[in-house]
Amino acid sequence: MIQFLVHEKTDNVGVATVDIKSGEVAQGLYMDSQEDLKMKTQNDIPLGHKIALADIETDAAVIKYGSDIGRVVDEIKAGEHVHTHNLKTRRW
Helix, strand or coil: CCCEEECCCCCCEEEECCCECCCCEEEEEECCCCCEEEEECCCCECCCCEEECCCECCCCEEEECCEEEEEECCCECCCCEECCCCEEECCC
16 A cells, blocks of 8 residues: 655655554655655654655755755654654745
């Protein structure tokens, strides 16, 4: 079962398609290439929220849908929940 989607290979976050529990090895899919990937989660990832695919340093860009959607305000580790506590979006 696919638990998160990654729109493009250049993205550094995926989007949960179901609630994912901390410690799970979640099954993902790159939509552009149809390649599978797996990621061990570090936190609960609610449906529709982002999961980091790699470590992302403070002030680095978060890439989703092939676009820069915001700036990291607190270092993010691979498998962590990416949301307002560690991301300042470009929208506000």
